[in-house]
Amino acid sequence: MPSIGNDLLHGILPNYIGSFHVVPWVPYIALAGILGFILGIVPGLIWIERVVIALMQDRSGPNRVGPRGLLQTMADGVKLFFKEDISPRSVDLKIYYLAPVIAMIPALAGGGTLPLQALTFRNVHSGALFTQNLTVGDVNIGLLYILALSSLQVYGVVLAGWSSNNKYSLLGGLRASAQLISYELAMGLSLLCVVVMAGSLNLNDIVAAQNVMPWPLKSGPAELKGSIFSWYWCQSLFVPVIIYTIAMIAETNRAPFDLPEAESELIAGFHTEYSSMKFAMFFMGEYASMLTVCGLNAAMFWGGPLPPFNMVIFTVVPGVVWFILKVMLGIVFYVWLRATLPRLRYDALMNLGWKRLLPVGLVWLFLIAGFGLVRETGAANVNEDITVAADNSVDNPTLSVHYRPTSSTGEVKHIGRKALPSLPLPGGRKLNDDPAAPAPGAENGTPGQPAGQPAGVQPAPQPAQEERHEESPGNPGNGASGVAPLPVTPPPAGGAGRPNEGGERVRLAPREGGERRGENPERREER
């Protein structure tokens, strides 16, 4: 299993799973599983919708076919399948047939990068995450991929509206295109808030980034680690999740944003002219995209497969169950809204998108980005081009900073401490306030030794990477504490079992990020 630390497997899984290799066919199984799941669950969703609406409207929903009407949608599907396939005379036939397909494919494909981690377990003691990754395409631009596909969804609606050669359909198509484009911006902004905080576009990484202590806490009850309070719905201070939820409803053309198919104005909008299986494909596409955006919602804001609290009763349940549960809650939310809210007027819809959500999202993105510099739980992705190393010259016992530009020449400029501009680094640290600067007590040491090292101990040569870890912002004042800050040898394996206070803090912020990145086998090869 890639790059989960040894200690993370303690107590839950036998060791041999640690060397388990993801065989090449796993993604294909996942692909088939997702397709099957989405296609298979759609009748279930329709059933859920009808039952929930019936509940809310205080009537009995489907109850004839099957137990509690469970098979009602199956029957409907069979009916649609056998209906006559009508093509109006004046339609543009090729595009008319293409449109439902286009409407459905992106919705199905969008699930490809969802963090569908089939086996997700938590180590209650360390809070570490063990996942068997079942994501179809665990790519580093997973979020972009989903956004790209969701932006393609509009074609199905637009082309259906246009090719029907019907003014109601055309109006529906126009409305749909305008609406989708408008709300995609707000949606992207709210997602960017999360991306900024997590420092990754990979949905698995984003989920892993939520597996930390809730922000203001440095340490605390282990039950809170990766809990509901550390998910991004809370950590991004609620606004992005609200924006996203509104935008996702608008993106899927669901009530109260179902303007493109507003039956009271446009008959059935873009799919007025569609019947039988073509209509069914629109229907399935809609539900599939609902699943996708809810899955994205769950992964981005609601912790994905993480259990709500780091307690045994929750962690024994596999992550995939949590994930599906969150997706289904999203679906129920959809239905709830549909049963509750009236449809918006068109200009109100546009106003909401452009004048409310977009500015608020923009401002919030700035706030989050600025805030990320302040809080330490951002991605402590210390720029690898900047190395901070001890300057061992005798007449200048202080530390100086080498700034290495990323040009291919590899030239290393030596800049004294004074001349260096204070570049803000991720994690709120400035280049100038050198964490390894000599503490007052360290001046007794022989000049030329790293600060804080007890005199007489020969400093072992440190690999650059180790140094960078040690200078992580979570470990301030290590020179003053008197503990040797630069371990000469790697800590013994058992050392991790009793993490001291400082070490724990280090792990919370940046080191965790390092391990997270390490989970990606592709990344690890780069090192």
Added chain:
Amino acid sequence: MPSYAWLIVWLPLLGFLHNAFAGYLYKDLAARKKAVSYIAPGVVLAAFVVTLAVLKNEVLTAADHRVIVPLIPGLSPETPWINIAGFKANFGLLLDPLSMLMAMVVTGIGGLIHIYATGYMAEDREQPRFFTYFNLFIFMMLLLVLGSNFLMMFVGWEGVGSCSYLLISFWYTDENNAKAGNKAFIVNRVGDLGFALGMMAIWSVFGTLSYFGEKGTGVMQMAARHVDLLGNPLNIGVVTLICSLLFVGAMGKSAQIPLWVWLPDAMAGPTPVSALIHAATMVTAGVVMLTRCSWLFVQAPGALQLVGWIGLATAFVGATIGLVQSDIKRVLAFSTVSQLGYMFLACGVGNFTAGMFHVLTHACFKALLFLGSGAVIHSMHGEQDMRKMGGLKKLIPRTWFVMFIGTYAIAGFPFLSGFFSKDEILGSASASPWGNGVLLYGVGLLTAFMTAFYMNRLMHKTFYTDARFVDGELHAHHHSNFDEHEDAHGADAHAHEGANDHGHGDAHGGGTVHESPPSMMIPLYVLAVLSVLVGIVLGPTKIFEHFLEPSVARLDLGPLAEVTPLVPEIVGWVISGAIAIGGLTLAAMLYGSRKQTGELTTEASKVKNPLYAFLANKWCFDLVYNKVFITIGGKFADRVLWKYVDVRLIDGAVNGVANAVGKISGTIRKVQTGYVRNYALGILFGVVALLVGLLAQWTTLNR
């Protein structure tokens, strides 16, 4: 330790800003004037204190007594102000004995004049505007003397010119004042053109405008090494050209022949302006610039000789005109012209130190004289004509006393300050390295004699002869921009009458002669003391010479320099003293015998006397200028430049080009079909041609 020199410059600027915005700060006119009258002298005196501190702590302790500090605190002196295409100028202040001397003069004597002006301008409605210009002037003058390169000097140079213009025409409702301001401004432009050209020449030769730089990269350092920017030996012709151009600038600013005509007219400004700008500081900027560039000038003997001749001529001409003036301030103005000529004479014979010494002493006694005359004018309720004065010694004895000191100082009475500085100049003139020592010495002595004469003439006409006015019925003749000022002032002054015994409240009905208020008298006392002491303390003891040594180049002409003075120093002293006493005595004899009129001849005989008319017309300079530049030049511009050059040549060329373009484009425009795709086809054609050509080239190259 950080340098505090920037404070010297910024303090007056602060005062300027305060005064400029005083209208916003204080709604009440009285409060505004009061605040301004404290702030304006305060900042200048504070700058003086800072100057002293900087001199003691930074300049005298520095190696070679030369420091360059940033103008803006916190910046490095190397921070460029302008950095365009190889042209670089820094925001630096050069602190060396010369600049510190001038800074002390500007802030010290300037501060005294500020104090004086608070009394002098107390009744003017626009007193805040006056002090706004005054403080701005101090700021600009400090930039001029302290700047570390020619460009900053130029900024200050233009700035003081502007302030001079603003202050000469301060009472702008009188058209003559406005014209005088214009004249000063325009004449100065001629000189400034020379200065600007000189700067450009310097840049083209030395590649920098800084006086001093690191590792000998400054203009002066290169000049001292006889090399230009590229290390080639300096071309003496080029240096002569540079120095001559710079001297043209100095001529304009320091009122040398032929650009001196503006200075007498500049007396239209309030008297403190004349004292500060047109006697003590700004007009000596030319001398300062020459001294600053002494390393350049000693490389150019031709330019130095020019300086000497011009200085001598100016000294002589100024003195002769001074003999016949009847306006008290104009006498002093021509005396200033004459004394400035002395300074340039000193520079011209290579003794820059003597020139600067005269700048210092002249600043003291000329400021004293001007301020004293201002006090006289103030006492006489605005009367400036000496023919209507007389007998003031009894009425204003304290003013008489300080004027007496000033007169004897400028006349070169033994052991007063003018004696030492003038003797130094005469001595070095007699030892002129150009071989014309006898002439220079002779004319110099004659000028000194005339100086003593007309100064004592001034004293007699003003103080000793019988009064030619009726005390108590003087015409109130206040300068002001506003007619309603009288009324406002009346109410104002009555309110103030009890507070100080100023006695101006009765000014409209007819005033009595009265002594000036203490705010005017105290600076006079201080200046009187300075006029007495500066020369004897700094001159014979060689303190001044040693102090200024790091800033001044020595004229070294090899064996040529071995010119023995005409007379030994002691004999020189005796001759100078005798000349001064002779001049004073002659005036005392001539005017003492005509106590009633105070005139040697009648007005009618004056008109008939051609020499008198010639002198009173200022050697006909203004007439000649009018004829040459206004009449002939105007005709030339009208007939040749406008009708021929502009209309035919320039307009013809422009119109011809336009016609040709119109004709050509008339045929070519058919190509413009209006269809974008046709244009696109043309673009594609060009691209294909380019591509094929490149391909052909590549294949040929790779074969």
Added chain:
Amino acid sequence: MGNALCRAARGTCSAYIPGYLNAMPSAPILVFFILAAVAVISALMVVTNVNPVRSALSLVVTFLSVALLYITLSAHFIAAVQIIVYAGAIMVLFLFVIMLLNLGAPAEAEPKNKAQSRAALALSAVFLTALALAPLVTFSTDAKSEAAIKNLGTVSTIGASLYNPALPWLFPFEATSILLLVAVVGAIVLAKRRI
């Protein structure tokens, strides 16, 4: 040049050359040719379709195949952005405007300007020939190793380059934002009847 042509031919036509049978086009080359064919054919359809909506759809197909080509060039980020911006935004805008102006009906017959079209075709042929020859003439085929180009297209590489003050991309990036703002304002001014 002949050498380069030969090398190029070996890559494409090796299947038809006896003795090179074991040097069948590898999978990446096959993928490339499939994508390239899709791109070229759909691009041709952009030009040949008389119906602007179909032209737009063909262009979307071109863009998608170009995006996939970017992935074969290991430019993943660009590929995603290509889809989001071109296919998702720009082409939707096109469709929107076509529908708004109701231009969906097929346009009138062939252009009247025959000379223009003939000249265009001839020039384009020359242009294409020149363009196709240029890389063969000027290129050395020794591309960098796989490892060197592997991470070129990742988001972190692009971000690190884009925002690195030492590289010249930061200022253009900021300038682009102003350009977009100007475009937004301009579009509103143009399209709104009353502002």
Added chain:
Amino acid sequence: MVPTSYYMILSGILFTIGVLGVLVKRNPIVIFMCIELMLNAANIAFVALGRHFAQVNGQMYVIFALAVAAAEVSVGLGIIVSIFRTRESINVDEMNLMKF
């Protein structure tokens, strides 16, 4: 690995198709699309050359080209809409006022 010259030739073909479209089409919207096609062709060349020299510069250019294309399209379509409003037609053959 696919040789860079293949991409360059593909880019050339797409570019030429775009040029042809600009030259012969009469619908300004299609002309616009052809311009986008040309931009894409150039982008392919950029990315391919960037890979060829193992530099990120090529992709940088593509990013800026994308931004410029977006700006250009928004303004261009705005112009087309306003032309349509005033002239009830957007046929480029009827837009030849800018001539002698």
